[in-house]
Amino acid sequence: MQIIDTPSPNFDDRSLPVSMLVLHYTGMQDAESAIARLTDAEAKVSAHYLVAEDGTVLRMVDEDKRAWHAGRSHWRGISDVNSASVGIEIVNPGHEFGYRPFPPEQISALIPLVSDIVERHEITRGNVVGHSDVAPARKQDPGELFPWSKLARLRLALPRPTRNLADPHWTDGGFMLALERFGYDVSDAEAAVIAFQRRFRPERIDGVIDGELRSILLALLLPKPQGDD
Numbered sequence: 001m002q003i004i005d006t007p008s009p010n011f012d013d014r015s016l017p018v019s020m021l022v023l024h025y026t027g028m029q030d031a032e033s034a035i036a037r038l039t040d041a042e043a044k045v046s047a048h049y050l051v052a053e054d055g056t057v058l059r060m061v062d063e064d065k066r067a068w069h070a071g072r073s074h075w076r077g078i079s080d081v082n083s084a085s086v087g088i089e090i091v092n093p094g095h096e097f098g099y100r101p102f103p104p105e106q107i108s109a110l111i112p113l114v115s116d117i118v119e120r121h122e123i124t125r126g127n128v129v130g131h132s133d134v135a136p137a138r139k140q141d142p143g144e145l146f147p148w149s150k151l152a153r154l155r156l157a158l159p160r161p162t163r164n165l166a167d168p169h170w171t172d173g174g175f176m177l178a179l180e181r182f183g184y185d186v187s188d189a190e191a192a193v194i195a196f197q198r199r200f201r202p203e204r205i206d207g208v209i210d211g212e213l214r215s216i217l218l219a220l221l222l223p224k225p226q227g228d229d
Helices: 031-038 104-121 146-153 172-182 190-198 213-221
Strands: 011-013 020-025 050-053 057-059 065-067 085-090 128-130
Touching: 020 104, 031 050, 031 213, 050 104, 085 104, 104 146, 128 190, 172 190, 190 213
Parallel strands: 020 085, 020 128, 050 085
Antiparallel strands: 011 065, 050 057
16 A cells, blocks of 8 residues: 655654544645645644545545544543544545545545554544434535445444434434444434434435434343453
């Protein structure tokens, strides 16, 4: 895997060990604009890596440093997500500029990068997340078109549960408690539900808690076989 160093000045020291990987889309009109912003000292944003649509991989911040990609965010009790994570920006115009599927060349370059990071830092599948998972009230990326299933098949992300689903018939309040237990910030309940849908049921994103969502969340919370995560 060839990686091109394109340093960003936007980083500082970590205060936590790496336990998470956060995936983003750039949400800008083209790769050049995204790279310029991520390397602009005045912008005060960065990521450890950027993956272009043609599969080119740029390294912008060393992994032992804290890149500024997650902003105000929270996941599984961690509020300084930047300190605890490696961040990857995936070039895509996003919902504002013409959201589109991620090209095969881009995903083919992303997968070995994710695999390498996850293996080196021993990151569990449940901590490979999207920006919308850790900041549901603010972010939509990498969005409903991101091929999470491809990562899941390689055990690089949690799969969507599809077998032996059973509706626990939680109240909406019970669902929110379960969603918080799973890892989400539920202070904005509708945003948290939408983020969960975007990640685990992207074909219908309406913010409505229904039996299918309850059954998916229950399956994700059930104990896994020994050695799983």
